[in-house]
Amino acid sequence: MSEKLLMRGNEALGEAAIKAGCQLYFAYPITPQSELPEYLSRRMPKIGRVFLQAESEIAAINMVYGAAGAGARVMTSSSSPGISLKQEGISYIAGAQLPCVIVNMSRGGPGLGSIQPAQSDYFQATKGGGHGDYRLIVLAPASVQEIVDLTILAFDLADKYRNPVMIMGDGLLGQMMEPVRFPDRSDVKLPEKPWATTGYTGERPKNIIRSLELQPERLEEHNQKLQKKYADIIATQKRSDEYLTENAEIVLIAFGTVARICRSAIDMARAKGIKAGLFRPITLWPFPDKDLAKLGEKERHFLSVEMSCGQMIEDVELALRCRHPVDFYGRVGGIVPSPEEVLDKIEQIMAGRCEG
Amino acid sequence: MKLVFDRPRSLADVQTHYCPGCTHGIIHRLVAEAIDELGVADHTVGVAPVGCAVLAYNYFNLDFQEAAHGRAPAVATGIKRTLPDRVVFTYQGDGDLASIGTAEIVHAANRGEGITVVYVNNTVYGMTGGQMAPTTLAGQKTTTSPYGRDADSIGYPIRMAEMLSTLVAPKYIARVAVNSPANIQRAKRAIKKAFEIQVNDNGFALVEVLSTCPTNWGLSPEKALRWLEDNMLPYYPLGDFKAPKEVE
Numbered sequence: 001m002s003e004k005l006l007m008r009g010n011e012a013l014g015e016a017a018i019k020a021g022c023q024l025y026f027a028y029p030i031t032p033q034s035e036l037p038e039y040l041s042r043r044m045p046k047i048g049r050v051f052l053q054a055e056s057e058i059a060a061i062n063m064v065y066g067a068a069g070a071g072a073r074v075m076t077s078s079s080s081p082g083i084s085l086k087q088e089g090i091s092y093i094a095g096a097q098l099p100c101v102i103v104n105m106s107r108g109g110p111g112l113g114s115i116q117p118a119q120s121d122y123f124q125a126t127k128g129g130g131h132g133d134y135r136l137i138v139l140a141p142a143s144v145q146e147i148v149d150l151t152i153l154a155f156d157l158a159d160k161y162r163n164p165v166m167i168m169g170d171g172l173l174g175q176m177m178e179p180v181r182f183p184d185r186s187d188v189k190l191p192e193k194p195w196a197t198t199g200y201t202g203e204r205p206k207n208i209i210r211s212l213e214l215q216p217e218r219l220e221e222h223n224q225k226l227q228k229k230y231a232d233i234i235a236t237q238k239r240s241d242e243y244l245t246e247n248a249e250i251v252l253i254a255f256g257t258v259a260r261i262c263r264s265a266i267d268m269a270r271a272k273g274i275k276a277g278l279f280r281p282i283t284l285w286p287f288p289d290k291d292l293a294k295l296g297e298k299e300r301h302f303l304s305v306e307m308s309c310g311q312m313i314e315d316v317e318l319a320l321r322c323r324h325p326v327d328f329y330g331r332v333g334g335i336v337p338s339p340e341e342v343l344d345k346i347e348q349i350m351a352g353r354c355e356g
Numbered sequence: 357m358k359l360v361f362d363r364p365r366s367l368a369d370v371q372t373h374y375c376p377g378c379t380h381g382i383i384h385r386l387v388a389e390a391i392d393e394l395g396v397a398d399h400t401v402g403v404a405p406v407g408c409a410v411l412a413y414n415y416f417n418l419d420f421q422e423a424a425h426g427r428a429p430a431v432a433t434g435i436k437r438t439l440p441d442r443v444v445f446t447y448q449g450d451g452d453l454a455s456i457g458t459a460e461i462v463h464a465a466n467r468g469e470g471i472t473v474v475y476v477n478n479t480v481y482g483m484t485g486g487q488m489a490p491t492t493l494a495g496q497k498t499t500t501s502p503y504g505r506d507a508d509s510i511g512y513p514i515r516m517a518e519m520l521s522t523l524v525a526p527k528y529i530a531r532v533a534v535n536s537p538a539n540i541q542r543a544k545r546a547i548k549k550a551f552e553i554q555v556n557d558n559g560f561a562l563v564e565v566l567s568t569c570p571t572n573w574g575l576s577p578e579k580a581l582r583w584l585e586d587n588m589l590p591y592y593p594l595g596d597f598k599a600p601k602e603v604e
Binding site: 023026050056058059063064068069070071088096197198199200201202207209 | 422436459
């Protein structure tokens with residue numbers, strides 16, 4: 001572990017990518033993540049790695065495709081409107097089974113929306129986004145230290161599964177400064193990639209990176225192979241965190257920035273004698289449904305809190321198999337809910353419940 | 357007996373899906389010959405487009421990546437920046453390069469990306485059934501310009517070689533045609549030069565190859581060659597638009 005450093009989320013993410021062995025980074029400027037390309041434009045050339053500002057988000061993600069296919073650890077980053085532009089490339093990358101890391105420091109939408117934080121890209125990140133049956137592994141950090149840890153994990157998971165991994169942050173996490181430590185990764189050996197297009201010497205069959213398969217039977221077979229991989233990921237990669245859920249009468253479900261706000265609201269509720277707790281998904285896909293379902297084995301209230309009009313709540317309801325009513329509280333447009341607002345909602349629900 | 361003609365090592369011994377009389381086969385061979393003659397086949401990576409050449413990865417004995425429509429220069433950039441000592445080339449048609457992929461080709465050229473681009477211009481979208489392309493000649497009838505390309509409404513065909521040659525970074529930009537044995541020889545020299553420039557100077561090089569599409573032009577292969585000569589050559593002049601002084 002390194003010494004403790006005070007860093008902004010976007011910059012810590014850049015440094016974590018370097019520690020994870022990211023050899024190339026391609027991106028296009030967009031608020032609120034521009035500190036990340038700015039940081040890497042300073043750092044990457046100094047350590048013999050590649051920073052390249054692309055002409056567009058579309059070009060950036062296709063450069064990622066080329067670099068990943070050539071065997072490199074590679075990353076791109078953007079914010080919501082830019083991530084929409086990348087969807088074509090993400091679908092191709094998923095289809096061609098290429099490992100890479102894509103960062104979305106998301107902001108308010110739809111359209112050009114705002115530059116303030118939001119979580120309204122949840123559907124896009126977890127349900128597909130581009131065309132075809134594919135999945136991204138989606139990691140949602142809630143602190144600058146977790147940005148570091150999950151960025152490193154993202155590169156490892158991408159290689160392990162030959163699958164794109166998305167880090168889903170928001171404008172607030174990217175801009176926030178917190179102390180962080182970086183793990184020492186100097187002796188970590190990166191995996192071999194015998195499938196990469198490095199030149200056909202005749203020692204192996206020629207390597208072709210593609211998502212095209214014109215024969216229906218073979219494309220179906222390819223899709224089944226992908227689904228089997230996704231099933232493996234679902235079985236082994238669900239991650240979540242809990243706070244005071246043990247005896248909680250009301251469980252809040254929130255990720256990223258909102259999870260921090262919910263923690264404060266929970267502390268305030270507890271001080272008032274309301275037994276509240278937090279369930280925080282760390283992987284948005286695969287959604288940690290089993291652990292949430294365990295909490296649903298007891299009679300409890302559930303409240304999904306999001307910076308969206310209600311997207312994750314669908315996965316929450318599925319996980320709880322609709323056995324419990326799930327309340328919702330959300331703010332959008334770049335507005336971050338305050339702990340007091342969340343507390344009000346908790347109190348309303350608990351009061352209503354007592355009356356009932 | 358002395359062997360005087362053989363299949364290039366880089367060209368796969370398979371049947372292609374190209375239509376009878378299509379000149380993609382000739383251009384594939386020229387590319388394979390250039391790669392073989394430069395002795396770089398074992399460290400060359402190709403990038404296939406979307407269009408008629410989408411399956412080019414099956415026709416070369418080379419590592420290949422298949423790119424999204426128009427994005428081949430961005431994919432090639434990713435490969436070249438990862439493996440700077442490899443030879444990287446894209447093989448793209450006119451719909452791919454001159455329409456949906458204009459941003460990618462312009463900026464790859466403008467960065468002076470050390471890649472070779474083989475740009476095949478046959479004035480139509482061949483794979484999808486002969487629709488109008490950005491390169492379709494004024495008045496030319498296609499399945500989406502049934503009354504002939506109306507230049508007042510849709511603009512004039514784009515001359516990519518000329519456009520790109522206004523940029524500072526590219527080292528070599530030429531237009532050739534494969535309509536006659538003499539022009540095929542010239543095309544071969546240009547394609548080889550385009551690879552040499554990458555190998556020797558790590559420079560950006562593009563060769564636009566005027567090609568025929570007998571199927572979608574509704575002409576016999578022989579008449580298609582004449583149509584190219586009569587209609588394309590006057591609008592798309594052959595020659596070097598940008599070349600290093602020593603490579604005359």
